Amino acid sequence: MMARRKISLGELAEKIDITPANLSILKTGKAKAIRFSTLEAICKELDCQPGDILEYREGE
Numbered sequence: 596m597m598a599r600r601k602i603s604l605g606e607l608a609e610k611i612d613i614t615p616a617n618l619s620i621l622k623t624g625k626a627k628a629i630r631f632s633t634l635e636a637i638c639k640e641l642d643c644q645p646g647d648i649l650e651y652r653e654g655e
Contacts, residue, residue: 596641596643596647596648597622597641600641600642602640602641604618604619604622607637607640607641610640611633611636611637611640612636613633613636621633621637624650634649
């Protein structure tokens with residue numbers, strides 16, 4: 596989604612007020628949880644729905 600919107604990780608992190616390191620953890624799927632406020636900010640900035648950026652993986 597970031598590529599479609601032509602926005603870098605650093606730029607998105609700055610716009611949603613999160614550290615690039617924490618956004619990278621979310622992006623790589625290594626995060627154990629995400630706050631709804633963070634998810635909302637990402638979706639608002641990227642003009643998308645949560646289902647556009649989240650993926651369910653069974654057993655993980």
